Amino acid sequence: MAEYKDAVIIGGGPAGLAAAIALDKLGVHDIVILEREKELGGILRQCIHDGFGLQRFGRSLSGPEYARIFIDEVIERGICFHTDTAVISLSPDRHVKAVSPSGLIEYDAGAVILAVGCKERSRGSIMIPGERPSGVFTAGSAQAYMNLYNRFPGHEAIILGSGDIGLIMARRLTLEGVHVKAVFEILDHPNGLERNIAQCLDDYGIPLFLNHTVTDIHGNSRLEGVTVCKVDDCLRPVKETAEFHSCDTLILSVGLRPDAALLDGAGIMIDPRTGGAVVDEHFMTSVPGIFTSGNGLHVHDLADFASLESEHLAVSAAGFLKDGLHNEMDVDVSCGNGVGHIVPQKIHSADGFSLSLRASSVMDDAVLRISQSGKDILRKKIRRVRPSEMLMVDIAGGLVSPDGNVEVEFI
Amino acid sequence: MKKLTCIICPNGCVLDVGSADGGIKVSGNLCPKGEAYARAEVISPKRTISSSIRVIGGDSEIVSVRLDRAVPKDMIFPVMDAIRRAHASAPVHIGDVLIHDVAGTGADVIAIEDIS
Ligand SMILES: Cc1cc2nc3c(=O)[nH]c(=O)nc-3n(C[C@H](O)[C@H](O)[C@H](O)COP(=O)(O)OP(=O)(O)OC[C@H]3O[C@@H](n4cnc5c(N)ncnc54)[C@H](O)[C@@H]3O)c2cc1C
Ligand code: SF4
Numbered sequence: 001m002a003e004y005k006d007a008v009i010i011g012g013g014p015a016g017l018a019a020a021i022a023l024d025k026l027g028v029h030d031i032v033i034l035e036r037e038k039e040l041g042g043i044l045r046q047c048i049h050d051g052f053g054l055q056r057f058g059r060s061l062s063g064p065e066y067a068r069i070f071i072d073e074v075i076e077r078g079i080c081f082h083t084d085t086a087v088i089s090l091s092p093d094r095h096v097k098a099v100s101p102s103g104l105i106e107y108d109a110g111a112v113i114l115a116v117g118c119k120e121r122s123r124g125s126i127m128i129p130g131e132r133p134s135g136v137f138t139a140g141s142a143q144a145y146m147n148l149y150n151r152f153p154g155h156e157a158i159i160l161g162s163g164d165i166g167l168i169m170a171r172r173l174t175l176e177g178v179h180v181k182a183v184f185e186i187l188d189h190p191n192g193l194e195r196n197i198a199q200c201l202d203d204y205g206i207p208l209f210l211n212h213t214v215t216d217i218h219g220n221s222r223l224e225g226v227t228v229c230k231v232d233d234c235l236r237p238v239k240e241t242a243e244f245h246s247c248d249t250l251i252l253s254v255g256l257r258p259d260a261a262l263l264d265g266a267g268i269m270i271d272p273r274t275g276g277a278v279v280d281e282h283f284m285t286s287v288p289g290i291f292t293s294g295n296g297l298h299v300h301d302l303a304d305f306a307s308l309e310s311e312h313l314a315v316s317a318a319g320f321l322k323d324g325l326h327n328e329m330d331v332d333v334s335c336g337n338g339v340g341h342i343v344p345q346k347i348h349s350a351d352g353f354s355l356s357l358r359a360s361s362v363m364d365d366a367v368l369r370i371s372q373s374g375k376d377i378l379r380k381k382i383r384r385v386r387p388s389e390m391l392m393v394d395i396a397g398g399l400v401s402p403d404g405n406v407e408v409e410f411i
Numbered sequence: 412m413k414k415l416t417c418i419i420c421p422n423g424c425v426l427d428v429g430s431a432d433g434g435i436k437v438s439g440n441l442c443p444k445g446e447a448y449a450r451a452e453v454i455s456p457k458r459t460i461s462s463s464i465r466v467i468g469g470d471s472e473i474v475s476v477r478l479d480r481a482v483p484k485d486m487i488f489p490v491m492d493a494i495r496r497a498h499a500s501a502p503v504h505i506g507d508v509l510i511h512d513v514a515g516t517g518a519d520v521i522a523i524e525d526i527s
Contacts, residue, residue, distance in 0.1 A: 048461040048475040048523060054420050062461055062477050064524045068505060147463065150473045175460060175491050194423030198416035203458065203484065302421060389421070 002106035006030040006321055008096050009113045010087045010262070013042020015294025016115030017070035018307035022314030024077050028321060032107070033074070033081035034098050040074070040081060041067035042117055043140070043295075044303060046147045049168050051195075055304035066303055090114075090266045092287050111317045114263075114277070114285075114292035115310065118256040118299050120165075126254050130216040135223030139165035139253035146172060154249030158226055159183040160214045164192040164301065164388075166253020171200035173251075180204070181247060184212040184228055186235055189362045191255070191388055193301060213237060214250070223248050256299045266290060273341035274298040280327075280346040281353035282316030283309070288325050291317050298343050298356065301390050305356075312354070329402035331372075336409025338363060340387060347406060352397035357408060359385045366410045368393065373404035385410065415452055417445040428453060457481035461523070462494045464509055469501030469526040476509055477523055482516040489514040502527045 006028050009016045012035030020033050039045060044052065047063030054060055057069070074081060085100040094109040120138040137145070137153055143165060145151040157178055159166045162185040170180045183201060188210050190197055201208055209228075215237045216227035225246040229237035258276030269278040269286035276297045277285040283293050293313045294306040327348040333355075335342050340360035344353065355370070363385040370377045370393070377399045382391065400406060412429040417440060426439045428449045437449040451457060459481045463473040482490055493514045503509070503526040510520035 045524075048463070048477065050459055050461060050477060051421070060459075062475070062523045064475060065505065068524075147475060148471075150463065150465075172461075175462060175487070193421055194416045194425070195418040195421060198423070199418045199458065202416075389423075 002095060002108045004030075004108050004110075005032050006110040007032075007113060007317060008094075008107045008109040008111075009033045009115060010090070010096070011035065011042065011115035011117060011294070011296065012037075012040040012081060012083070013115060013117050013294060013306075014044060014067060014070060014303045015117070015296065015306045015310045016042070016113065017067070017074055017310075019113050019115055019293065019310035019314050019317075020079050020081075021070065021073050021077065022311040023318060024079055026314060026318040028314075028318050031079060033079065034085045034087055034096070035081065035083045036086040038084055040071050040083060046140075046144045047168075048147050049172070052303050055302060056307065063303070070307070087262060090262045090290070092267045092290075094289050110289065110321050112290045113310075113313065113317060114290065114296050115294045116259045116262065116292075116296040118295040119259045121252075121255045121257060123252060126252070128214055128217060130227075131219060133217065133219035133221060133223045135219065135248050136217065136250045136252065139163065139169045139251050142169055142249075142251050143172070146176070152176065152178065153251070154223075154247075155179065156181060156247045157249040157251055158214075158228075158245055158247040159251045159253060160226075161185060161252060161254035162190040162192050162197070162208060163253040163255060164196050165256075166251060167192045167196040167200040169251055169253070170206050171204060174204045174206065178249070180206050181245060182206065183208045184214060185210050186213040186231055187211070189387065191253075193388055194386070215242065217250065218244075223250055226250055256295070258296050258298060271341070271345055273335065274343065278345045279343060280348045281344045281351060282319075282348070283313040283344070284316060284320070284348075289320060291320075298341065298358075298390075301388070305390065305392070309356075329400075331400060331402065331404070331406055333406045333408060336369075336407045338366070338385075338410035339408050342408055347400050350398050350400060352395060352399075354392050354394050355408070356390055356392050358390055359387050359410065362386055363410060368408070369411050370395065370406065370408050372400060372406045377406065413453075415449055417448050419444045419448050456484040458484050458487060459518075460487055460490065462491065464494060464520070464522075465498040466503060466526050467498055467500045469503065471526050474499060474503045474509070474526045475523050476520050478513070478518045479508075479521050480518045482513075482518050486514055486516050490516060490518070490520075494520060499526075 044063030044067040052066035230241040293309040331347040461477040
């Protein structure tokens, strides 16, 4: 028998916790958080470096401390949560099935909030050929081994990809006495934040090679080394530049994608650009009453913004529970020149909202233009545009009309 | 003229640091913290670090820790040595000081999670 809840929140990371607290504050008390891991906190449990909470709390906290502030509030408010409980299916009519230590549990939900976080791209998804020795890790799994389970990956490491987790792991490994030889990045710009290049690589003299990639992996049972090549303008390896680098550990930090595992079953439309759901300005997916935010929607650099997004989502979800669906218009938001992806992809009302986007290339002194049918909605000068930095702009209410696409571009 | 990346917040401003009239001149910062960072960086660079300390009798082998304040950059490895040698006994609470005045830097090593 399924139990009814006003809202079922899937995922107990910063996005899910913030959504639950905000709903409770808005008077929606009949809610439950379902979390697959043994504790609440999400990915932050393993992010022991500082740099969380600057936007929100004005001070620099470690991941577990940031999460703790939210967990304490969930407990104080008496919000119901179940850990060790993995949601295995979600249907379009908001029926949620989960496996827990006490067996299968089922809910019928007034609203569902997907706050499931992201997945790391692995060796398979970037297709490096070669042997399959041990010693190849994704950056996040190496981080979990070290920070949660006290297991060290190896003695001599090479990092492929300049995502933030890889950079943070370069520093962490160095501090623990592992020799990090280099970071190789296939693109012509780093994937991670500038501050992480400065404080994780430059501080420890770890070189970063742009326009380079790993083309082969060597070793039988244990990794013995990798072949690295320069790439040309089309990202094709240049064979003549091949060099062997010995190492017993290869850490892949080649990108994160929203975890879309539950979307298909619910018939939720996916945006190929973000890899997450298509949502409107209220963070509602293409299926009424199913909402999503945080890294499960699009990958955030900062937990602070994942939390903030969930608070906006909670206002919409509470509105849906009270008044049902009220779509006044159906406008598409499209990515123009220089824009990699954008959230929301749809606009259904004249309400004000915030638009989040990532650029597809490095630009200085660019102008972001948001327009509809050739008419400007907003122009904003941005001094420094980096694909590694998510941009957010607020759009005031009443600016979007029901006719024509909204186009977002750099000019 | 020297270029530095401000690490205080995710904006990561690129700072130009030069000397003018015997003083230090900073530009490129979006906020005053950047200027303070650049000055400190030129005079005596400081960093904080995170790591873990072994726990005896706990439900986890280790507890995650961080420094409660920045220490001079050249003290990072001495601090790490002290952290590696240390151990704590369960239970440990978030905020507990596990090493006081680590390696003589004046900074404390504090727990950032609970271990029971
Ligand atoms: C390594 C790393 C370093 C980072 N560094 C910083 C930093 O320095 N500063 C900063 O501000 N931000 C940083 N971030 C970003 C920040 O951590 C994220 O923005 C934030 O954690 C996203 O929160 P979330 O709740 O969306 O996802 P998560 O924290 O990933 O939480 C998702 C939760 O959902 C659960 N879940 C997933 N599927 C299911 C299911 N089917 N059933 C039940 N539960 C499920 C997962 O177990 C997980 O607990 C970093 C991120 C990473 C990965
Ligand atoms: S100068 Fe100010 S805004 Fe720029 S990175 Fe430093 S702290 Fe952030």
